[in-house]
Amino acid sequence: MGTHIVQLERATKAFALPEGGTITALHGIDLDVERNEFLTLLGPSGCGKTTLLHAISGFVQLDAGKVRIDGDDVSDRPPHRRPVNTVFQNYALFPHMNVGNNVGYALDIAGTERKERNQRVGAALELVGLAGLENRLPRQLSGGQQQRVALARAIIARPKLLLLDEPLSALDRNLRQAMQIELKTLQAELGISFIFVTHDQEEALTMSDRLAVLNKGVIQQIDTSRTVYDRPTNAFVASFIGASNLFEGTAARSGGNTLIATADGLRIEAACSGGWKPGDGAAATALIRPEQFSLVGPGAKGPTIGIDIEQVVFTGLNFQIHGHTPSGRRIVAIIAAVRQADVASAEADGKARLGYDPAAVHLLPDDGTAAAEMAA
Amino acid sequence: MSTSTLRGRRRSQLGILLGPASAFLAIFFLCPLLIMLVYSFLEPGLYGGAEWAFYPDNYGRILGFANPEFEDYDPVYISIFLRSLKIALITVAATLLVCYPAAFQISRLPDRWKNFALFLITLPFFASLIVRLFIWVLILKKTGFANMVLAGLHIVSHPLELIYTEGAIIVGMVYVFIPFMFLPVYASVEKLDWSLVRASQDLGANGFQTFWRVIFPLTLPGVVGGSIIVFIPALGNFIVPAVLGGAKVMMLGNLIEQQFLGARNWPFGAALAMLVMAAVLAILFFYIRFEARRGDDAPVLR
Numbered sequence: 257m258g259t260h261i262v263q264l265e266r267a268t269k270a271f272a273l274p275e276g277g278t279i280t281a282l283h284g285i286d287l288d289v290e291r292n293e294f295l296t297l298l299g300p301s302g303c304g305k306t307t308l309l310h311a312i313s314g315f316v317q318l319d320a321g322k323v324r325i326d327g328d329d330v331s332d333r334p335p336h337r338r339p340v341n342t343v344f345q346n347y348a349l350f351p352h353m354n355v356g357n358n359v360g361y362a363l364d365i366a367g368t369e370r371k372e373r374n375q376r377v378g379a380a381l382e383l384v385g386l387a388g389l390e391n392r393l394p395r396q397l398s399g400g401q402q403q404r405v406a407l408a409r410a411i412i413a414r415p416k417l418l419l420l421d422e423p424l425s426a427l428d429r430n431l432r433q434a435m436q437i438e439l440k441t442l443q444a445e446l447g448i449s450f451i452f453v454t455h456d457q458e459e460a461l462t463m464s465d466r467l468a469v470l471n472k473g474v475i476q477q478i479d480t481s482r483t484v485y486d487r488p489t490n491a492f493v494a495s496f497i498g499a500s501n502l503f504e505g506t507a508a509r510s511g512g513n514t515l516i517a518t519a520d521g522l523r524i525e526a527a528c529s530g531g532w533k534p535g536d537g538a539a540a541t542a543l544i545r546p547e548q549f550s551l552v553g554p555g556a557k558g559p560t561i562g563i564d565i566e567q568v569v570f571t572g573l574n575f576q577i578h579g580h581t582p583s584g585r586r587i588v589a590i591i592a593a594v595r596q597a598d599v600a601s602a603e604a605d606g607k608a609r610l611g612y613d614p615a616a617v618h619l620l621p622d623d624g625t626a627a628a629e630m631a632a
Numbered sequence: 633m634s635t636s637t638l639r640g641r642r643r644s645q646l647g648i649l650l651g652p653a654s655a656f657l658a659i660f661f662l663c664p665l666l667i668m669l670v671y672s673f674l675e676p677g678l679y680g681g682a683e684w685a686f687y688p689d690n691y692g693r694i695l696g697f698a699n700p701e702f703e704d705y706d707p708v709y710i711s712i713f714l715r716s717l718k719i720a721l722i723t724v725a726a727t728l729l730v731c732y733p734a735a736f737q738i739s740r741l742p743d744r745w746k747n748f749a750l751f752l753i754t755l756p757f758f759a760s761l762i763v764r765l766f767i768w769v770l771i772l773k774k775t776g777f778a779n780m781v782l783a784g785l786h787i788v789s790h791p792l793e794l795i796y797t798e799g800a801i802i803v804g805m806v807y808v809f810i811p812f813m814f815l816p817v818y819a820s821v822e823k824l825d826w827s828l829v830r831a832s833q834d835l836g837a838n839g840f841q842t843f844w845r846v847i848f849p850l851t852l853p854g855v856v857g858g859s860i861i862v863f864i865p866a867l868g869n870f871i872v873p874a875v876l877g878g879a880k881v882m883m884l885g886n887l888i889e890q891q892f893l894g895a896r897n898w899p900f901g902a903a904l905a906m907l908v909m910a911a912v913l914a915i916l917f918f919y920i921r922f923e924a925r926r927g928d929d930a931p932v933l934r
Contacts, residue, residue, distance in 0.1 A: 274742070315830060335833040348831035352849045361845075362835040413836065 260324075261417055261449045262289035262312060267321035269307055281307035283473035284321065289417075289451060290466075294443050296452045298460040299470035300496070305453045308470070309419050312451065314338045326416050341415040343423045347406040349394040355381070355405050356390030362413035380408040383442070400431045407439075411446060418443075420452045424459065436462050457497050461485060469493045491620050494543045499588050502620075503542040507534035513614055516542040520583035525559040526617035534619060541620040544612055546576070549589035551598045552611035560611045563587050568603050575599045577608060672902035680896035690903035709887070709904070716884040717911075719798065720866040723805040724859045727813035730806070732855065735814065735821040753814050765804055765875040772800050772876070796878035804872040809865070813858040820854025853923075860919055864912050884908055 264287040270278045281304040289295050297305040310316035311323055314335035323331050330338050341362070349358050357364070360377040368376070381387050384404035394402055403423060410418055420439070424432045440463050443450045454460055460467050461481045468478040469492075477489045488494035491502055505518035514534060516524040524542040534540040552560055563579035570576075570593075577589045577599070589610050591599055602608040675687035689699040694713075698705040738749045756764060771777045772795040779791040794800060824847065832842040870885025877883065882890075884904065891901030 313834060315833075335830070336836045336838055340834075342831070342834045344827055344831055344834075346827060348825070348827040350828055350831070350846060361832070361837075365836045365841055365845075409835065 259291060260288045261291045261293075261326055262287070262451070263322075263324040264288075264308075264311070265322040265324070267308070267311055267323065268319050269304075269311065269316055270319055271307075280473050282311065282318070282321075285473070285475055287468065287475065287478070289449055292447050292449060294440065294450045294452065294463060294465045296454060296460040296464035296467050297470060298454055298457060298467055298496070301455060303470040304473040305455075305470050306421060307473075309342075309421055309451065309453050312338075312417070313340055313342050313419055339415055340417045340419055341410040341413060342419040342421060343403075343406050343410045345422045346426060347394075347402045347423075349402055349405055349409070351394055353394075354390060355386070355392050355394065355397070358394065358405055359390075359408045359412055361409060366413065376412055380412045381405075383411075383445075384408045399427055400435070403427060403435065407442070411442075411448075414448075416448060418446075418448060418450050420450060422453055422455070425454075425456070432459070433462075439463065461497070467497075469496060471496075487618060488543065488620065491541050491543075494541075494618075494620060499546050499590075501544045501546065501587055503544070503585075505540065505542070507536065507538045507540040507619075509536055514540075514619065516540055516619070518585075520581070520585060522561065522581065522583075522585070523559075524617060525614040526619050527614040532619055532621050534621070543618040543620060544616070546588045546590040547574075548612050548616040549587075549591070549610040550612070551589075551591055551595060551602060552609050554609065556609065556611050558611055559614060560609050561587065562607065562609050563589075565603060565606050565608055568599060577602075579608065668902045668905060671899050672906045674899045676897045676899045680898075682899050687899065690900045691907070693900065694903065694907060712882055712887050713884060713907075713911075715798070715881075716867055719801055719805065719883060720863050722802050723809055723866045724813075724863050726802065726806045727809050727862055728817070728855065728859065730810060731814040731817045731858065732821075732851075735818040735854075738818065739822045739824075750818075753811050756811060761808065761871060762875070764807075765872060768800070768804050768807065768876060769795060772803070795876060796880045798877075798881050800876040801873050801881055801883070804876040805866055805869065808869075808872060809862045812865075813862050816858040816861060817851070817854045820851045820857075824850055856919060856922065860916070863915070867912065868908055 264285055267282050267285040267287070268280075269282040270280045272278050283304075285304075285308065287308075297308060299305045307316055311318055312325070314330070314333060314337075318331060321331075322329055325339060350361070353361070356374075356377050359380055360373055363373045363376060377390065378387065381389060384407050386401060386404050386408065389397070389401070394405065397405065403426075406423065424435050427435060436459060439450070439452075452460075452463060464481050466478060467481050467484045469476045469484060471492050477484055477493045479487075484493060485497055488497065494500045494502060503516055503518050503522060503524045505516040505522075505524070508515045508517060510525070512527070514526045516526065518524070524544070526542055549561075552558075561581060563577075563581055565577060565579045567578045568575055569578070572593075574593050575591045575595075577591060578586070579589075580586050587610070589608075671682060672690055673686055673688060674682040675685045676690070677683050689697075689703060692698040693703045693705060694709040696705045696710075738746055741749060769776070773779075774791045774793075774795070776794070778794055779788070782788045783791065828846055828850070829842055832846045837845065868885045868888075870883065870889050873881060873883040873886050874889075877886070888901050888904045888908075891897045891904060895901075
């Protein structure tokens with residue numbers, strides 16, 4: 257049986273396009289989901305994340321491969337015979353039923369005895385903070401409340417696994433952030449696995465125990481949020497999660513460190529503690545996160561990059577400095593708000609010198625084609 | 633600008649927009665209707681026309697309290713009414729049976745084919761109703777196409793009595809009213825949100841449960857709307873029974889026409905028409921009550 261609640265083995269799915277030809281949505285995906293885990297599937301639209309979710313819920317039949325839920329092969333079972341429930345993107349609440357009947361739907365289908373059914377509906381609504389709203393119609397509720405009804409409806413049958421298909425995308429920013437925390441708390445309370453699909457990287461980083469980044473039907477990286485952010489395995493992941501400054505070039509050893517020489521004459525120094533180490537002359541990409549940069553004076557120690565400032569944006573928490581190197585390469589740096597005076601003087605000069613710690617530079621084996629594809 | 637003049641302007645705009653339609657309906661619908669209502673309580677003249685005297689026995693002849701001095705209560709009128717009701721209800725049921733599944737099929741076609749299918753549904757409107765009905769005469773008559781095929785296949789030895797029967801009327805009615813049923817049914821099937829169907833399956837409902845609990849209730853407004861739009865004209869229809877029912881099978885429409893044009897008994901014809909209208913209004917009343925209970929997302933007749 258194993259400890260995994262969901263196992264995908266070589267899951268493959270291709271769709272026929274209306275204009276002819278096919279598009280491969282899942283490219284032989286292997287995925288194990290732990291019990292009681294909050295796993296997020298993250299990727300750009302069309303990366304296959306929703307198809308992957310539908311393969312688990314049963315709305316997509318795989319061309320090849322297997323889906324196991326709690327050890328049972330459910331590959332050939334229709335959606336209504338799988339022990340999973342889904343929170344849909346636009347909630348999909350039944351407009352002709354009141355909240356109580358929406359939430360109690362799964363129990364009514366299962367023929368649960370009336371008294372127990374009503375009691376469980378009440379409990380589920382209480383869990384999502386909507387106690388006593390049984391008799392309202394969905395259209396009489398706010399977006400956030402509809403979201404909670406959808407959640408209560410999906411958990412009432414005590415599924416082994418809850419699937420959430422971009423459930424927060426229709427909410428405004430503040431409500432979305434509040435719901436993110438609530439969902440995380442709810443998941444811990446229920447003790448079941450959540451698989452959460454989103455294209456919002458911030459949401460993914462906030463909520464997940466583990467994060468799977470998908471592109472073109474392939475899982476690019478699956479790991480904890482922290483690792484995916486700090487140690488992306490390729491340039492696609494690096495540029496999809498968080499803002500990134502990527503420097504493609506050729507590696508050369510220099511003392512204990514590695515130097516990446518770019519085509520436009522920059523030399524990026526990396527300490528390469530752990531992670532991948534390129535050999536001499538190998539193609540490599542250096543990643544420096546914007547927040548790794550600091551504003552430094554002319555006599556500073558350590559490696560620096562000089563830029564011409566194009567724009568300084570104050571976001572409240574920090575300053576975003578957008579600029580370019582003399583050769584025209586775009587650079588983004590994030591400087592803490594407390595360094596206001598330095599930022600102001602740099603802005604007045606129109607130039608800034610950005611320092612970074614070689615230990616914070618992450619090297620990617622990718623030659624940058626993934627990043628180029630992203631831009632295209 | 634002050635709010636009162638703004639309101640005044642709105643009112644005058646409303647008047648301009650609704651005025652022509654209201655005036656038209658008042659002159660050409662309400663007035664004749666009132667005249668008919670008055671007529672239905674007048675005494676029929678000996679040689680046609682009407683005498684100015686209150687005379688409720690027009691209704692009595694139909695409903696059973698006739699004045700035996702002049703007329704007898706004749707149950708034939710009630711039986712014609714019941715037959716018309718039966719034919720109209722069968723027409724509604726049959727058109728629904730044809731249109732409901734078809735609406736699902738067509739709503740799932742690619743756009744190009746969808747528009748073509750809708751065009752085909754409305755195609756009969758381009759040809760005269762009388763012409764289309766006489767084609768059915770050619771098909772159903774004793775030496776017609778249907779009997780030819782049946783005889784040719786040796787299914788029957790003698791030609792069947794197909795035309796001038798209730799069955800012929802029903803076939804004609806279904807044929808005439810299919811587009812009227814299809815369009816409202818299709819409108820509600822088309823806007824059905826299929827993510828609700830997926831939600832239902834996800835929550836454990838099989839196909840039948842999903843249909844009964846989600847698909848049918850959500851498409852019910854179209855079904856009810858289409859049924860009413862078919863039922864009302866079917867009840868009073870007189871062209872179809874005139875052509876396909878001949879003199880053998882009479883419906884309310886033919887009866888009323890006969891009273892006005894043949895028997896020249898306008899008051900009695902008016903009384904019959906008023907009773908049909910009363911029945912239709914009663915049905916509409918229940919429909920509106922039903923719609924009000926459904927709440928504000930329910931469509932009006934469409």
